[in-house]
Amino acid sequence: MGFCDMLRLLHLSDLHINAGFANKSAYIREQLKLSLNKSFERAVTYAVNHKVDGVMIVGDFFDQPQVDYALERFIRQQLTKLLDHGIHLFYVNGNHDPADTMSVLTSFKANQYFHIFDSDSFKRETVTFESGDIGEFIASAHAYKGEQRDLVKRYPVKSNAYYWVGMAHASVVNAQSTGEKTAYMGTTLPQIESLGYDYFALGHIHIRQQLSERVAYAGNLQGLNYKEIGGKGGLLVTLSENSAVVEPVDFNEIQWEAIDFEVTERAENLYALETALADNIAEHISDLGYPPERLIVRVHLYGRSKCYHLLRDAETINDLEIAISQRLKLLNVDLKDIGLANDYDLKALAREQTVLALALEIMDAPERHPELLTRLYQLPVFKDAATVQSRDALLREHLETVRAELVDRMLKVPNEN
């Protein structure tokens, strides 16, 4: 009978341990890979040192079925370490590592501490832990890459006094996400809560978040890209008779950070801009208290500046990135233009009686120019627009984006000298 003590589980997901990184620098890519491994090693060491009862990896442990030799060895080593310490490992197949694709794990299947959930019809495993506590672990897996059905609906409702832990690599409606994520195995929070489990471990969405007292996404172990910022790791779940305590634990070796930076007229030249950027980043990272050499910082640049033309030059940007990262000893700095413009007075230009003013006027109210709209909507960009509304919205969005550029293109570049 359960409930004699408490159950401690480490909830992990979406490690994407063999993921490729979209960074131009091979060095950074290598660092990211090594660090991801290190993050996993940290999680394993944490589990061992804290003597947790079990580790749950709720899908997307792997990014793809192909695992290279060294990584395979590393993973075996880490998993063996866990299992050798008598820590139960609950592994649910995700959409990136659907059932029967990960040959790396085949050899662990015979291990009594290894529990794989690899069926799209739910599996239920009753586990008696060393403490004497008994847990019922229920999960459905992604049997193939495109599983979109709500398999959680089929999970059994809690029916005994043991600890019931559900797991699913699933999209829960309204969960906070970094972007458009395919709603694999979409389900809802009320659906999960109706099962009455002691804890429900989710995977798929990379942002660590607790949807309710007993339902949470662990997020991924280390950010994979600029969208996945801040501390990352997993959740330490402590279940006792009356409570579920869910505490975040960071394991990430490398941390991604993103900062918005407005380029103002004060940044008259690149040096001034570099200084301003470095100061801004330094201030931001000093709050984090994280070693800069393990930080990758993306800076979103916007604002009006005379440096506009320079900042549109890839080489200049690259030099600037290197200068700042060297100055702050950061692993990597990435400058991204999200709305830089020259410091023209667009309003004034729009008031003139010129073709540019007319163009600006058209861009403000394209609907008044059906002939133009007809021509625009024939462009490839609008081909996939599903609705008139979405097409119009898309057009407005694009017109907004190109306004400054068109002005810049129309205006002759003033002689810098």
Place this chain on the structure above:
Amino acid sequence: MKINAIHYRTYGKLNDYTLTLDEGINTIYGGNEAGKTTIFNSIRSLLYGFSPANRERHPYVNWTREEIDFEGSITVDGTPFRVMRQLKSSPKLTILDEVNGTVENKRNDSLPWVADITDSLYESIYHLTAEVLIDLETSSWERIQERLIFNYGMDYLNKSSDVVQAMTQELNGIWRPDRRGTPKLAQIEQRLRELTRTRIEGEQQYDNLKGLFENVEVLAQQIQRIDQQRKWCIATAQELNKLLPVKQKHEKIEMLKREQQHLTLYEKIPEDYLVKYHQLKERLQEITAEREVLGNECETLEREKTVFNAEEVQILANAAALEKASDTLQHYELAEQQLHELSAALSMKTEQLERELGNLFEAPYQEAYETVKQMNPVALKTALYRYFDMKQKDEQIRAAAWSLALGKKRRYGILMVASLVGIAIGWRFPDFRALAWLSMAAFGIAIGGMLQRQRKNQPTDDELTTVAANIEAMFMPLKLPDYFWTDTSLIFVGRIEQAAGLIFESDKLSARIEAEKEKRAALETVMRRALTGGSGNDMPVILTLQMTLQKLKALSKAQYENERLQDKLLTLKTRCHEFDDKIAALNEQLSEIELKFLNLGMGNLDEGIAIFERDQSIGKRISIFEEELLSDIALYDSFKHYENPELINERYIEELEELREELEETRQKAVSEKSASEAEIEAIKAAVKFDELDSEHQMLTAEREALTARRDQLMIMMEVLKYADDKFRRENQPDILNRVSQLMAEMTLGKYQKVLISESFDLQFLVDDEVMPISKAFSKGTLNQLFLAFRLAVIEMINRDKPPLPIVLDEAFVNWDDRRLAATYKVLEDFATRHQLFILTCHEPKHPYHLVRLPEETSS
């Protein structure tokens, strides 16, 4: 808006200089480098602020003061303002409403009244310089035409067509709808396809790896299996090598056991039976021999035994009685001897007594004897004592003599006793007869001595008389001697007493003799009875008895000897019996053993023994082997419990060794094959870096996305711009062209009647009712005039509903002839009613407009 005056505290070369301006046309005259360009710049700065707004970079910052400081006095819609601008560490603008007195402080902003026209547009349209016009001369007609038709001479803007072209170029670099060339997106798509292909190939290779993996797995399992088998082979071979000698021994034992005939019978015979058998036989022989000796001995003894006749038998049968009789005879003889002795003693006594009594009394012996015999010596003595007591008082002296006499008597006594002893010895032992005689003599002496003493005893006085009477009475009839009464030493009495003793002894002896005689008679009777058994009284008993006893003695001896022999014989016989028993027992044992051997030999004992001996020798060999086997009991146990004992053989061990070698060979192959497969896997895995592929894919996808977005942006911009350009031209071009035609006609005094645009967007002129292309018609001057006409038309168009800004013409009329210049001034005069006009020139002005002469010193 009118600029009334500009006061330069410091502006480039202009220091503390005030430029006073009229509201219409102002001719500003100055030599080269007098500051005309500075003035235009200051007008622009006054209206729009400093450009650049940086003290270090602004070209008109005074070198010594490092600043610009000037102010303009302007009138807007009748309201006077003072506009003060400074460029020091930062730009500063102060606008003072001179009517209300309100002050507005700003930085580098444009003046609020010029907000509808950008500085670029102002610079481009309101400022026509000689440089621009001269530039026309070097430009191609096409370019001029474009500037005029498409841009209306607005030089701050790029031509729409140029912009579109640049965008087209960029777009073509990114993407082409006609799929020609290799625009970036196509490159990316191609690269992505390549990546996808590489990935698919890689995945296929990985899929193939599955085969390799399986192969590796199979090989690993095979190796594991082989290792197990090899281990088993080695272990089994080791075990078998250990068990083999055990088995060989065991087999030897089995073989030997098979050699043992009638094993069941053999096994029933204890192993020591043969030895026992032989021992028994030997023993039996020995015992039989011994038994024979004993038998012989018995026979000898039997022969040695005496055979008695009937009489002897009778005697022997009567032996007990005879023995008794023999004793009786002894008794008889003894009695006889006793009787002799007693008779001799009696006669001696009697003699002695006779002599004594004869000595004492002079009476017949018999009388004396009878008297003394009846006498009481004690009473006598008492009487005598009494007598002597009475007599003592007088006779004490005699007492001493008496005592002396008594001492002599004692010595006689001793002598008497010693002589008696000597007599006895002499009597007893004939050899000592001489001693007897001597002793007799001594005895006589002793007696004499004794008697001497007795004579000395004498009775006393009166009383003594009574007493003496009594005493005499006692001796009656005898007569007492005289000395008696004097015999105080009582010798007489002593002699009496002695005689009495002798009498007593004689009596006793006589009695004893009688008794002995009776006894002898009784003994004789007994003997006789013994001899005859009651009969034969007639035969002399003693002699017969003695003879019989003699015979008996001999017979007894013989009988004793017989008995001794008999005893011996009995012992021997007993031993014989024992031997017989032993022999029987041995025979029994032997036959028991023999029976077994007989059984073994199928009725033939020798055969049986031979078989047994052979089996036993085999058995010994077996037990040696068994002992060896049992020396390592564990090993033997494991042999006994070995599942497949038939496998314990050298051949099989060799086979195992061969198998092991084979396995090792196979293992080696499997190991190298496995290594090869693993190396292949590693090589394949190393060759295809999926994460790197993904990285590139991601980056390319992102780039494609960005480029697609860029393409879309460019396309949208192009569409918008083309549309705007078209629309702008359609809406404005007719008006502008009409106005250009009008102005051109005025400036050329009617020569150029109309400006037209052909279908193919070529400028054309109607000259003398003839349409001519621009390239054919124009001189430099006419071109300048056309350009001015365009500018003015555009200014009019731009300024339709906006506050009119000052127009600056900087050496614009160098190519004008006087007639056309005059006609042009007329046009300008009309413009001057709405716009303030600044005509900058280094030539002496000929027209009567407000003239400003720039100071010479500033131009130095």
